[in-house]
Amino acid sequence: xxxxxxxxxxxxxxxxxxxxxxxxxxxxxxxxxxxxxxxxxxxxxxxxxxxxxxxxxxxxxxxxxxxxxxxxxxxxxxxxxxxxxxxxxxxxxxxxxxxxxxxxxxxxxxxxxxxxxxxxxxxxxxxxxxxxxxxxxxxxxxxxxxxxxxxxxxxxxxxxxxxxxxxxxxxxxxxxxxxxxxxxxxxxxxxxxxxxxxxxxxxxxxxxxxxxxxxxxxxxxxxxxxxxxxxxxxxxxxxxxxxxxxxxxxxxxxxxxxxxxxxxxxxxxxxxxxxxxxxxxxxxxxxxxxxxxxxxxxxxxxxxxxxxxxxxxxxxxxxxxxxxxxxxxxxxxxxxxxxxxxxxxxxxxxxxxxxxxxxxxxxxxxxxxxxxxxxxxxxxxxxxxxxxxxxxxxxxxxxxxxxxxxxxxxxxxxxxxxxxxxxxxxxxxxxxxxxxxxxxxxxxxxxxxxxxxxxxxxxxxxxxxxxxxxxxxxxxxxxxxxxxxxxxxxxxxxxxxxxxxxxxxxxxxxxxxxxxxxxxxxxxxxxxxxxxxxxxxxxxxxxxxxxxxxxxxxxxxxxxxxxxxxxxxxxxxxxxxxxxxxxxxxxxxxxxxxxxxxxxxxxxxxxxxxxxxxxxxxxxxxxxxxxxxxxxxxxxxxxxxxxxxxxxxxxxxxxxxxxxxxxxxxxxxxxxxxxxxxxxxxxxxxxxxxxxxxxxxxxxxxxxxxxxxxxxxxxxxxxxxxxxxxxxxxxxxxxxxxxxxxxxxxxxxxxxxxxxxxx
Amino acid sequence: xxxxxxxxxxxxxxxxxxxxxxxxxxxxxxxxxxxxxxxxxxxxxxxxxxxxxxxxxxxxxxxxxxxxxxxxxxxxxxxxxxxxx
Numbered sequence: 001x002x003x004x005x006x007x008x009x010x011x012x013x014x015x016x017x018x019x020x021x022x023x024x025x026x027x028x029x030x031x032x033x034x035x036x037x038x039x040x041x042x043x044x045x046x047x048x049x050x051x052x053x054x055x056x057x058x059x060x061x062x063x064x065x066x067x068x069x070x071x072x073x074x075x076x077x078x079x080x081x082x083x084x085x086x087x088x089x090x091x092x093x094x095x096x097x098x099x100x101x102x103x104x105x106x107x108x109x110x111x112x113x114x115x116x117x118x119x120x121x122x123x124x125x126x127x128x129x130x131x132x133x134x135x136x137x138x139x140x141x142x143x144x145x146x147x148x149x150x151x152x153x154x155x156x157x158x159x160x161x162x163x164x165x166x167x168x169x170x171x172x173x174x175x176x177x178x179x180x181x182x183x184x185x186x187x188x189x190x191x192x193x194x195x196x197x198x199x200x201x202x203x204x205x206x207x208x209x210x211x212x213x214x215x216x217x218x219x220x221x222x223x224x225x226x227x228x229x230x231x232x233x234x235x236x237x238x239x240x241x242x243x244x245x246x247x248x249x250x251x252x253x254x255x256x257x258x259x260x261x262x263x264x265x266x267x268x269x270x271x272x273x274x275x276x277x278x279x280x281x282x283x284x285x286x287x288x289x290x291x292x293x294x295x296x297x298x299x300x301x302x303x304x305x306x307x308x309x310x311x312x313x314x315x316x317x318x319x320x321x322x323x324x325x326x327x328x329x330x331x332x333x334x335x336x337x338x339x340x341x342x343x344x345x346x347x348x349x350x351x352x353x354x355x356x357x358x359x360x361x362x363x364x365x366x367x368x369x370x371x372x373x374x375x376x377x378x379x380x381x382x383x384x385x386x387x388x389x390x391x392x393x394x395x396x397x398x399x400x401x402x403x404x405x406x407x408x409x410x411x412x413x414x415x416x417x418x419x420x421x422x423x424x425x426x427x428x429x430x431x432x433x434x435x436x437x438x439x440x441x442x443x444x445x446x447x448x449x450x451x452x453x454x455x456x457x458x459x460x461x462x463x464x465x466x467x468x469x470x471x472x473x474x475x476x477x478x479x480x481x482x483x484x485x486x487x488x489x490x491x492x493x494x495x496x497x498x499x500x501x502x503x504x505x506x507x508x509x510x511x512x513x514x515x516x517x518x519x520x521x522x523x524x525x526x527x528x529x530x531x532x533x534x535x536x537x538x539x540x541x542x543x544x545x546x547x548x549x550x551x552x553x554x555x556x557x558x559x560x561x562x563x564x565x566x567x568x569x570x571x572x573x574x575x576x577x578x579x580x581x582x583x584x585x586x587x588x589x590x591x592x593x594x595x596x597x598x599x600x601x602x603x604x605x606x607x608x609x610x611x612x613x614x615x616x617x618x619x620x621x622x623x624x625x626x627x628x629x630x631x632x633x634x635x636x637x638x639x640x641x642x643x644x645x646x647x648x649x650x651x652x653x654x655x656x657x658x659x660x661x662x663x664x665x666x667x668x669x670x671x672x673x674x675x676x677x678x679x680x681x682x683x684x685x686x687x688x689x690x691x692x693x694x695x696x697x698x699x700x701x702x703x704x705x706x707x708x709x710x711x712x713x714x715x716x717x718x719x720x721x722x723x724x725x726x727x728x729x730x731x732x733x734x735x736x737x738x739x740x741x742x743x744x745x746x747x748x749x750x751x752x753x754x755x756x757x758x759x
Numbered sequence: 760x761x762x763x764x765x766x767x768x769x770x771x772x773x774x775x776x777x778x779x780x781x782x783x784x785x786x787x788x789x790x791x792x793x794x795x796x797x798x799x800x801x802x803x804x805x806x807x808x809x810x811x812x813x814x815x816x817x818x819x820x821x822x823x824x825x826x827x828x829x830x831x832x833x834x835x836x837x838x839x840x841x842x843x844x
Contacts, residue, residue: 091810170771185771214844271844346839377844416818423767423836427818462841466822528844611821711819721844 016502017714020651024493024513025265037221037237037264038296045223046075046124048285048295049131050278051138052305053113053120056147056371056679057160060112060120060140067137068123073130076289077138079121080108083284084253102340104251106374107280113142114162114339115371116680117304119277124285124293147371147679151336152313154180154370162339162369182341185365187349187421195328195360199319201400207389209728209746210672211311211336213303214378215663215691218267220306221296224282228290230254232283234261239269239487240526244279245518251280252287259283262517263487270663271377272307274526303684307376308673309385310335310343316352316389320397324411328360329353333386335367338374343367344382347462350422351383351725352390354460355409355431355617357418371679377528379660380461380616380721384667384728388746391457391729396742405456405733406444409619410435430643430707430717431458431617437641437703438619444639451626452636453738458619459725463718464529465610469522470539472500472547474602478589480506482543483516485524486536490720491652495533496540498648499714503544505571506588522607530718533648534709535610541713542606554598555586612711616722618642620661624734631754633669633735635696640726641703645717650704657702657723664727666692670747762832766793769838772812776804790814791825793835812837 028034065077086100104110109120121138125131146160153159159180168175170184196202222236232254238244241261249256266273278295285293297305316331331352335343349363363386398408413432417425435458438444448454473481482500486492493513501508525531552566555573559566565580566573572585595602623637640661647653670690674683683689708715732743741756763784773781777800785796798805809823815836821827829835 187769274844347841350841379844381844422838423769424815424820424834424838425818427815427820462820464841465820529841609822609824611824611827612819 014502016498016508017646017648018650019498020649021494021498021508023491024497025488034265036218036267037235038294040223040235040264040294042223042225042292045292045294046126046285046289047128047131048122048124048282048293049128049135050119050281050295050301051121051135052301053109053116053118054680055113055142055144056116057145057162058113058142059145060109061143062141063121064139065121067139068134071130071134071137073126074123074134075126075291076124076285077121077134078281078284078288080104080110082288083108083251083280100250103247106340107251107277115373117301117373118339119281119305122281122285124289148180149370149372149675149679151311151334151368151370154368155334155366162371180369181366182337182369183367185346185349186362188362189419189421190360192328192330192360192362196319198321198327200322201397202317202319203393203396203400204315204317205393205396205744207314207316207392207744209312209385209388211308211372212667212671213308213689214270214272214376216268216270216272219297219299219302220273220278222278222282223292223294224279224286225292226283226286230258232259232286234259234279234283235264236261236279237264237266237273239266239273239489239528241487241518242485242523243274243526244276247276248279248283251276252283260517260519263515266487266489269489269527270379271381271528274528275307275376277306299686300684303689304681305373307338307374309378309381310337310345310375312336312385314386314389316393318393318397320401322401324401324403324408326356326358326397326412329358329390330362331364331386331389333363333365335365335382335385336372336375337367337369338372339369340374341367341369343375344377347382348386351460352386354420355414355458356412357414358412361421363421372673379663379724383459383461384664384725387457387459387725388728388732391726392732392744395455395729395733395736406435406439409456409458410439428614428709430614430705433705433707434458434617434619434641434643437705438621438639441639441703443637443701444621448623451628451738452623453734453736454621454623455730455733455735455737456619456621457726457729457733458617459722461530461616461722461725463534463613463616464531465535465613466525466531467607467609468524468536468539469605469607470536470543471516471521471605472543472603474547474588474592474595476592476595478510478587478592480504480511482511482513482540483521484513484536484540485516485521486532487515487527489527490656491649492527492532492536494652495537495648499537500540500544502714503541504548504588505569522605530616530720531613533716534613534712534718535608537716538610538712539606539608542608543604546604546606547602550602550604551588551591554591554594557598558586558594559583614645614709614711614717616643616718618722618726620726620730622727622730622734624731624738626735626738626753628757631750631752631757633731633748633753635665635698637698639701639703640723641705642719642723643705643707643717644719645709645712646706646715647704648714648716653704653719654702656719658700660721660723661700661727662692662697664724665697665731668728668731668746668748670749672747764793764829764833764835766797767834767836772837776807777801787829789825789829790823790827793829808837811840813840
């Protein structure tokens with residue numbers, strides 16, 4: 001526990017909500033007994049190995065697997081030819097549109113390899129070393145093509161094309177020439193040009209951000225067992241076993257009902273484990289060999305073959321009046337999608353100015369392909385990238401008019417009823433409260449020394465909701481089992497047990513929460529979008545309420561009274577009034593003991609398509625010291641205020657905030673992909689890809705601002721993502737305050753800072 | 760029926776599906792009515808709305824659920840679905 005503070009309306013109203021019980025998954029994890037994706041071993045299991053492209057861009061002239069197939073111990077070899085063709089069609093909503101023509105080619109290359117690390121064949125053998133040897137025997141004849149990595153270079157008219165027939169969408173009139181631009185988007189409200197004419201100060205700047213990996217500790221891993229009757233079981237580490245089931249079924253051409261996916265314990269995801277890379281390959285190798293197959297990525301595979309978030313190139317222009325009113329904001333946001341279309345640029349556009357009440361706004365986005373792994377979701381996908389640019393320019397505007405950076409944010413803060421660039425008005429408060437929490441924070445008044453500076457930034461994220469399922473079972477001894485379909489990444493088992501215990505009025509320690517497989521629970525969306533405590537929590541509360549109604553009915557049977565004559569209070573069935581009769585209240589345990597006589601097992605399931613979620617707001621400040629001789633930036637203090645609705649388990653909420661901030665610090669200061677002249681990644685490992693470690697960091701002070709969401713039974717809001725939106729700009733702003741130099745490119749690594757200081 | 764609800768689309772969406780018209784006033788008491796009325800005007804639009812959009816009713820975000828009530832005079836924005844991390 002840290003010394004965080006909770007700015008709350010009331011956490012005392014509840015017995016369990018807002019408390020910090022021991023996490024139910026703690027003991028297996030700290031004793032090394034938890035079973036992750038790579039831990040499962042089945043009898044007769046084979047070991048898989050994926051062959052990956054050494055080239056950033058090349059045409060595949062031929063693949064010869066004959067030598068690998070002849071190697072003793074090899075039981076199956078596959079290429080893209082073993083997967084069915086997929087139709088070229090964007091299916092589903094614009095941002096999350098899935099084109100299986102692209103997805104199947106990302107899982108296994110067909111006509112071309114589009115990035116170094118692109119999978120193009122796989123083998124399964126009786127040992128890992130035989131599998132590795134066999135993969136090396138696969139002969140691939142390549143025609144190496146020119147490549148392009150950088151987003152601006154990829155947009156140039158003479159850039160090497162990844163897809164010779166890709167015509168940009170969203171540009172009118174429709175271009176006739178192919179391009180690496182997959183799509184252009186534009187959102188606007190008001191009149192931006194007129195707005196800038198009202199401004200006393202107008203500042204514009206260009207920015208670049210590096211692609212960064214989600215850097216989960218556990219690489220992707222799965223085991224697949226495909227039976228002769230077409231039934232297939234998969235155990236995998238992912239953020240959503242229902243999503244893995246659907247994706248795998250589509251890619252291998254199976255029926256959803258023939259696949260059963262069990263979620264392994266997951267060692268981090270941050271958005272990057274919403275994508276299927278290995279599951280269809282393992283299932284195919286298992287089908288071909290008739291034996292279970294385990295596939296797992298190495299750390300190098302994870303860097304070379306799985307999605308980072310986008311790198312970007314941006315231009316932002318903001319106009320303010322001398323009194324601090326922001327009158328106009330304009331921006332162009334160009335995001336790398338990686339090798340296939342689908343960067344989070346739309347989110348970047350929609351979130352860019354969302355914390356603010358700005359009458360005139362425009363955001364133009366470009367989704368651009370280039371020769372690097374396909375971008376995958378990463379914590380508030382897109383929002384941190386545009387926030388870096390926008391929050392930097394707001395800081396410059398504040399400095400230009402001599403206004404405190406928190407003051408300018410308070411003055412322009414969105415409120416309920418403020419229009420957004422995407423149309424609807426804000427329906428929830430919470431942003432201004434985060435600004436105020438920092439204004440009230442004693443550390444904001446601490447004086448700084450030489451080479452030190454303080455920076456402020458804010459962030460916005462939508463938060464998700466949607467479909468979730470939960471089941472409750474009451475056991476014979478009165479203990480309770482809660483099963484959901486949400487893989488537990490951020491502590492959801494604890495928060496589900498807390499909400500069930502609170503609703504049922506029983507001891508948290510008598511409630512066990514588990515994550516059930518696709519055969520044992522109803523459909524549930526991925527654990528992502530900060531949706532689980534909100535949406536799956538609603539399903540748990542609804543299932544609990546059904547159980548309570550049933551418990552009252554059973555008490556009525558025992559007392560031989562009308563069911564309406566029984567109420568549930570503090571974990572007991574009680575007579576609703578004196579006229580019902582003089583009955584001693586019945587505990588959950590007492591009713592559970594009579595389950596058979598009162599109608600059989602006590603169980604209930606609930607499914608929801610949850611809505612009414614509130615967005616996440618954060619405001620953060622940090623103090624840094626810049627070493628003028630080396631350019632190294634040391635974080636001295638970091639304070640992050642976030643509107644969390646109501647913290648169901650405050651320690652987990654603080655952990656989410658601290659984790660998001662730390663990932664943001666890494667994004668700000670060190671993390672980047674370093675490519676050589678051939679487009680090959682030179683730092684595919686944690687020694688050279690520099691994530692922050694504990695010794696790099698101060699204690700992150702998480703300030704929990706509680707503005708409850710009335711749409712949730714306990715006021716919860718999503719808390720997992722918005723915390724990563726602000727750190728990059730907060731640090732850039734602090735560096736500017738310390739040195740007078742404006743850093744506009746991430747990472748702000750020592751060489752870059754030193755170069756800026758020397759300029 | 761009382762005051763109609765106001766249905767609004769983004770510029771890009773309206774260009775693609777509603778002939779560039781962004782705003783509509785219709786009689787509806789739940790999302791099923793809204794989607795059905797829009798489908799009457801633009802046949803096939805119902806599927807697109809169900810599959811591609813999130814809806815904001817007076818600013819509150821919801822996934823498409825036919826039973827979701829809409830109040831008289833409500834402002835209903837259909838916006839692209841958002842993916843989280």
